[in-house]
Amino acid sequence: xxxxxxxxxxxxxxxxxxxxxxxxxxxxxxxxxxxxxxxxxxxxxxxxxxxxxxxxxxxxxxxxxxxxxxxxxxxxxxxxxxxxxxxxxxxxxxxxxxxxxxxxxxxxxxxxxxxxxxxxxxxxxxxxxxxxxxxxxxxxxxxxxxxxxxxxxxxxxxxxxxxxxxxxxxxxxxxxxxxxxxxxxxxxxxxxxxxxxxxxxxxxxxxxxxxxxxxxxxxxxxxxxxxxxxxxxxxxxxxxxxxxxxxxxxxxxxxxxxxxxxxxxxxxxxxxxxxxxxxxxxxxxxxxxxxxxxxxxxxxxxxxxxxxxxxxxxxxxxxxxxxxxxxxxxxxxxxxxxxxxxxxxxxxxxxxxxxxxxxxxxxxxxxxxxxxxxxxxxxxxxxxxxxxxxxxxxxxxxxxxxxxxxxxxxxxxxxxxxxxxxxxxxxxxxxxxxxxxxxxxxxxxxxxxxxxxxxxxxxxxxxxxxxxxxxxxxxxxxxxxxxxxxxxxxxxxxxxxxxxxxxxxxxxxxxxxxxxxxxxxxxxxxxxxxxxxxxxxxxxx
Numbered sequence: 001x002x003x004x005x006x007x008x009x010x011x012x013x014x015x016x017x018x019x020x021x022x023x024x025x026x027x028x029x030x031x032x033x034x035x036x037x038x039x040x041x042x043x044x045x046x047x048x049x050x051x052x053x054x055x056x057x058x059x060x061x062x063x064x065x066x067x068x069x070x071x072x073x074x075x076x077x078x079x080x081x082x083x084x085x086x087x088x089x090x091x092x093x094x095x096x097x098x099x100x101x102x103x104x105x106x107x108x109x110x111x112x113x114x115x116x117x118x119x120x121x122x123x124x125x126x127x128x129x130x131x132x133x134x135x136x137x138x139x140x141x142x143x144x145x146x147x148x149x150x151x152x153x154x155x156x157x158x159x160x161x162x163x164x165x166x167x168x169x170x171x172x173x174x175x176x177x178x179x180x181x182x183x184x185x186x187x188x189x190x191x192x193x194x195x196x197x198x199x200x201x202x203x204x205x206x207x208x209x210x211x212x213x214x215x216x217x218x219x220x221x222x223x224x225x226x227x228x229x230x231x232x233x234x235x236x237x238x239x240x241x242x243x244x245x246x247x248x249x250x251x252x253x254x255x256x257x258x259x260x261x262x263x264x265x266x267x268x269x270x271x272x273x274x275x276x277x278x279x280x281x282x283x284x285x286x287x288x289x290x291x292x293x294x295x296x297x298x299x300x301x302x303x304x305x306x307x308x309x310x311x312x313x314x315x316x317x318x319x320x321x322x323x324x325x326x327x328x329x330x331x332x333x334x335x336x337x338x339x340x341x342x343x344x345x346x347x348x349x350x351x352x353x354x355x356x357x358x359x360x361x362x363x364x365x366x367x368x369x370x371x372x373x374x375x376x377x378x379x380x381x382x383x384x385x386x387x388x389x390x391x392x393x394x395x396x397x398x399x400x401x402x403x404x405x406x407x408x409x410x411x412x413x414x415x416x417x418x419x420x421x422x423x424x425x426x427x428x429x430x431x432x433x434x435x436x437x438x439x440x441x442x443x444x445x446x447x448x449x450x451x452x453x454x455x456x457x458x459x460x461x462x463x464x465x466x467x468x469x470x471x472x473x474x475x476x477x478x479x480x481x482x483x484x485x486x487x488x489x490x491x492x493x494x495x496x497x498x499x500x501x502x503x504x505x506x507x508x509x510x511x512x513x514x515x516x517x518x519x520x521x522x523x524x525x526x527x528x529x530x531x532x533x534x535x536x537x538x539x540x541x
Contacts, residue, residue, distance in 0.1 A: 003338050004261050010089060010334045014327045017093040022323040025098055028476065029105035031315040038112030039311055046425070047404075048112060049235045050313040052188070053320055055178075058243035060308045061325045064100075064300045065249060066394035067358065067387055068293025069333040072453075074340055074357040076290040077348065079283045080273040081341045085334065087287060091295025092330030095484040099460055100300045101322035102467035102481060107305035108315055114305045114401075115463050116408050119525075122469045125412060127528045130521055131462060132409045135302060138455050139402040140432070141448055142299075143226065144439040146395045151218035153388050154211075160388050161218070163206025167389065168225065170198055171241030178240060195240075196247045203385055219440060222395060223433050229396035230403045230429040234311065238396055245389050249332070252365070252386045255379075256335050259368035269341045269348060281498065285491040289453040294333025296488065298459020300326070306401040339364030358387055402432040451514060454495045458522055461488035469529050489526070493519060 039050035051059075076084045106118050116135065120128035154161035174195045181187035213221075229238050276282045280290065293299070304322060312318060339361045340348050351360055366380030403425060411422040421428060439445050464485035471478040500515035 001267050003265050003267055003342060006085070006267065006341075007257060007260055007334065007338060010085070011331060013089055014093070014331055017097070018324055018327055021093060022097065022101075022319055022327075025101055025323060025480065026319045028471075028480065029102065029318075030474075030476070031105055031108065031318055033314045033316050035315060037108060037312050037314055038309060039313060042111060042310075045235075046233050047307070048310045049233070049239075051235065051239065051311045053313065053317040055239060055243045056308060056311045056313075056317065057321045057325055058246035059239045059311065060242075060303065060321050061328055062242035062246045062249070062390060062393045063303045063307065063397040064293065064297070064325065065329055065332065066293065066390045068297060068299075069329050070336045070361050070387060071357045072291045073294055073333045073336040074352070074361055075280070076287055077269075077337060077340055078274065078277045078280055078352075079287050080271070081267070081269055081337055082271055083273055083283065083287060084291060084337050087291055088294050088330055088333045088337070091288070091291070092327060092333070094480075095460075095488070096294075096296035096300065096330065097323045097326040098481060098484060099296050099464055099467075100304050100326045101318060103301040103304040103463050104309055104312075104318045104322040105315075106467055106470050107309035108312065108318065112305075112310040114404055114408055115301050115466055116405060118305065118470065119462075119466050120412070122466055122473060123525070123528050123532045127525055127532075128412075129409065130525060132405050134455075134518070134521055135459060136402060136405045136409070138299075138452070138459065139302070139398050139405065140435050140439060141445055141452060142398045143223075143395060143402065143432070143436040144445045145452075146391055146398070147219055147222050147226075147436065147440060148445070150222055150388065150391050150395060151215050153391070154213070154218045155215055157384070157388075158210030158212040159207040160385050161206075161213075162209050162211045163202050163385060164389060164392055165211065166202040166206060167199060167245065168237070168241060170195060170202065171244055172237055174244060175236035175240040179235060195244050199244050199247065200251070203382060206385075207381075222392075223436060226396050226399035227429050227433050230400040230432070231425050234307065234400075238307070238400060239311065242393055242397075245393055248386045248389055252369075252383060253332060253335060255369045255372065255374075256338075256365050259365075259371045260338065263368055263371035265342045265368065267341045268344050270345055272345070285494040285498070288488075288491040289457050289495045291333065292453060292456050292460075294330055294336070296457070296460050296484070298456045298461070298463060301459060301463035302401050302405075303397060306404050307397065335365070336361055339368075358384070362387065399429065399432060399436075403429045406432060448511070448514070451499060451511060451518075454492055454499060454515070455518060457488060457495070458492045458518055461485060461492050461522065462525055464488060465525065465529055469533060472533060489522065493522060496522075 039048050042048045073084055073088060103115060107113060110118050110121060116128050116132040119131050174191060177191045280286050308321060362380050362383040365383045366376055369379040370376035406428045407422045410418040464481055468478045468481045468485055471481060496515045496519045500512045503512040
């Protein structure tokens, strides 16, 4: 079968899903422009700032994408490309898009607060505290890991570092200009076109003025940047950088699709399905944990309810940003699978081991893009730079989200010190950065990272649980949420149980203990949710 046919069928399925199922889910959540969005009712010019839907979509998509929909799907092809494609499409439509739009809708109706606060309202204070501790720890882990990954990338590719720095200055300039032009659509289009042209020029310029620094300098610089991105008004740095960067990813995806249709490569990989893998384990539950971004990812709930909900101009924008953003990411995951299915299974496994998923993605996609008459070396470099740019987006977004969750943990405590923590964004961000530095210095993140996949999917299950309780308390049928929720809890708990048992047998007692704690946390929140619903039923009798 031709790869172009796979991409075309996938695109049609995703477009139809947005048109029909997206409308159904949007209506179920009862969103309406008759109600003012939190960006207007709580506008502060720092975090709450009403913005154009295309800008918010760019920010949201750049934040949720990162390297996730590239790395996960390529590794999961180990089990076979057919189960990977099926899970991406089914998961993206019926699980991820529902999860993302639901998180966004619940946050819009909770003053733009995060899932942790929504849990407090629907399940109780203990539930909120448990969830925030878990999500905050996960975010610190992500900040530490991505600081390490990006710093090593900058050391190895100084040109990528230069281009990334130029992108930041461009974003600040765009943010100021966007504030100045206001609601003038023509002026906004004009500065967007100029910004995108400059961004692509900076891709080239970065290779001409490489900045070579050692690893420690880059780690310090990245965390300093993450601090600024967390405390600076969202419309001046984080949002415009993500918005402009999204055009890098859009451009890469468009070029990839065009390259596929011009080159018209065949799918060389066999349709064989592997039930188990020596390196990964069994297809169930590992496939559903390995492919997170692209199908369903708990990190998306933190983004949707942490930053995105504070920027939507009106509630109807939630459909294109939440549901649509997820489906675009699903298509990116399909492209990622396409980058490797043009290889035989033997060649894929050999190169995956030697090169790693990002390099395999870059060379595979770069080769297809080169069919458009572009130098293959430049095309491969462009794809690699795009992936690096989105890793940096993950870093700054996670820092801001960690700051939000840290502040929300203390906001219910009346003590003066707790209120300082809850209200001072500079102090809370400083604590986030210090904890990230300590994690990097300890080196423990490399041992904890393997558990991140399960932890991330547990976040998704807990977010779906919260959304389900919220809907049930509003007397709205929540089957379209609870079915994905039960499945994700099954996958997550099975994965954590197997992970804990394997590490216990290998005498990895720390990792086994962490997996066990996460398992117990999930059960505890389920019990608290059931108790909350029982109280609601008794109160209504």
